Amino acid sequence: MVIERASVTANELIAEGIFQMNVSAPKIAGENPSPGQFINISVIDSWFHPLRRPMSIAGREGESLKIIYKIFGAGTRLLSEFPVGSFIDLLGPLGNTFELTEGATPVLVGGGVGLAPILWFDETLRSNGIDHTTIIGARHSGEHFLEHCPKEGFILTTDDGTVGIKGTVLPTIESICLEMENPKLFACGPEPMLKAVKQFAEKETVLCELSVESYMGCATGICQGCAIEHKSSSISEHSYHERFSLVCLDGPIYNAKDIRFP
Amino acid sequence: MSCNLTVEIAGVSFKNPIFVASGTFGYGLETQELTDSSSLGAVITKSITRHPREGNPPPRIVETPSGMINSIGLANMGVERYIDTVIPRIDEIGTAVITNIAGFSIDDYLYVMEKLEACKAPICGYEINISCPNVEAGRMEFAVDPELTGRLTESLREVTKKLLIIKLSPNVTGIASIALAAEQAGADAVSAINTVFGMSIDTQSRSPYVQTNVGGLSGPAVRPVGIACVYKISRKVNIPIIGIGGITSANDAVEYILAGASVVQVGTANYKNADTARSMIDELELYLAENGIENLSELTGGVIPNE
Incomplete structure (x- = not known):
């Protein structure tokens, strides 16, 4: 740093x-x-x-x-x-980085400007020849700046159907993941989208990493401002850094099942 | 001309008057990649409590004009872990360390201080965060009442011969009378100010930006409040005053010193750049040289008030 x-x-x-x-x-x-x-x-x-x-x-x-x-x-x-x-x-x-799991096929999901880390991850996987699918969602075509290329595993969705698949990213995630043997989701986007992805991943027991956003004071672990609720089995009456995790140090990437949204 | 930046508080000597404020520099070890803490006058740690604390649910911070509101809720590792993990590494900080203590009863504060005294922690003193609700007094903050502040100070004074600094809250009717109570009860110095009550509301969701609704405002927005508090305190007490609140440059530090502060603490500015405080030391030296001041102490309380 x-x-x-x-x-x-x-x-x-x-x-x-x-x-x-x-x-x-x-x-x-x-x-x-x-x-x-x-x-x-x-x-x-x-x-x-x-x-x-x-x-x-x-x-x-x-x-x-x-x-x-x-x-x-x-x-x-x-x-x-x-x-x-x-x-x-x-x-x-x-912060930390996305982690591939051996034997699992990455399914990348970016919503809104949450596409930023997803695009870089997509590019990295592509240049390393790692098979994956990327889904980028927006409200309408004006918010997209990339091409809808489903044959290359790069899918756009829009809420109004003006480009790509009509609807939110969720139905597309579902249809892609349910066809795959062992998918692993990597998602970044607005909180409602992350909540929906997490819910799907938990229901279908799909591996899932989420990149979360938070207000930050220092981004170096000093101010303790960017807390997120962490699911931990060992929370005692007097604990520190067990119930709340710091997005700047421990994140921004979390295993979806480890965190709880407000 | 060489300027003398060293300062002394109750017999303890510091290499310069630029300290870093509690909660903005961790336990002193976390910023090593970004700054050289050994250049600083002193490092004041994050508040340490009797038990570890998770702190408040998020959201905990929001930026406001020239400032920020925080509602961290004293998240910290607790005194035992502090003694086990930080105290053995304290030499790495390379300068004087003042441990900040928070509590919810006089016993809580005493517990932490006694533990630190017993392990002979190589710290030069304590700063007491009195902006905490006292569960034995209907959750009234120690900081708002001269008697409570006095009683707490007196109890702690009996336990330590090290530097005892009481950190005052601006959220009171008369900060100078609280400072006086601390002085009379044996405090070596007071620091002022802690954060100012603040609230900011999202007009779309109608929710306050921090989970606890009201938080503590810090940053340049509170600087004039801090300077006025230091000025008022300096008219009433004789012990040294440590100025805190919105300091971002040597010029800001000099304002506090002219108002009556002997030393200052840099707080919120560390979040943007952990090297801010260190970079102010050279700036301060330059100011003194340019103004023909040989000893920093000449400046303390040097404001020329309007008639």
Whole structure:
């Protein structure tokens, strides 16, 4: 983990409300981040926004890192205003990574901007020749920036059917997983989607890893702000770090059966 | 010209007046990849309690303009694990360590302090978080009542000869009278301020952003509150004051020092960059050199108030 002033090499709108930023970050890239890991971004040098914004890494090529984000509030709006050639203060790489299970076929699921770590994982599996299927969901075609290629195992879904398969990602997950002998789900997206994926995985006893989001203070385990409820059998009256896990240190990837959403 | 940054509090010497605040630097060992803690004046640990604590359910934090609200709920490993796992490694921190203690009864505080005294922990003192509900007094916070603060301070004073610092809450009617109670009961110093009550509400869901509804506001947003508290306290007590609240630069530190602080603690700014406090030391030295100040102590309380 290092702090680096990275230079912005691209920052553009790639779909409705969705931006892609590329940065040249030799120090962070030099630590060999893996799919699932994130960086924590300072969106402004002033202290008006004292906290960084955690963002999953959406791709890496040499010293270049990619993030994909949506404007949700003032912080992400500031992020969208960084011109090419400017510098941005990053902390990373942080967090854990997706883990393959031997004998299980990966089924990757990304919803909304939760597609960021999924895209990088998809790319990595593809370049390593690992057979898998990827499902990317959005509300409508305007939010998609990739091609629907079901023959290559890359499936888009839209709530309104304007591109790809109509509906949420869930029916597609179900039909793909139920046809496979031993699927393993890897999902990142909005909480309602993660809850539905978790429910499906538990019902059908499908292996499942989820990448969860959380507000973060420091992203280094200091502030204890990014807690998530952890299912643990050994919770005593006086425990620490058993009932609550820290997304920054222990996550953001969790075995779906280990966590409980509010 | 070389400036003397060393400061002394009740006979304990610190290499400079830039400390890091409780809860923003872990137990002192977690930030080694990002900064050199040995440069700091002192490290104040996260609050340690009698038993380990999970803390509050999420969400626990939210950013607000120039600040953040937290509601962590004193999540910590508890005194036993602290003694077993952190104390043996305390040398790695490379500077003075002050252990922050929290509790819910006088006995709780005493228990933690006695354990640390008994193991001869190589720490230079204690900072007492009194912004905790006292279960023996109808959950009234120790910090809001001069008598409760006084009684707690007195009990702890009997147990230790080490530095005893009482950390004051701004959420009171008269912070200076609480500070005075701590001084009269034997505190070596007071630190001010702990977080300010704060609330932020999501207007779509109508839910407060932190699970406990109200949390503690920190960051640059509270800096003027902290400076005013330090100023008020300095008019009433003679023991050293440790200024805390929204410090992000040497200039901010100097504001606190002029208001009456002998040393300062950097808190929320550590979250953005754990190296913030360390980088302020050179900045402070530069300020002193540029202003022809040889000893930092010349600055303490040096504000020139308007008539």
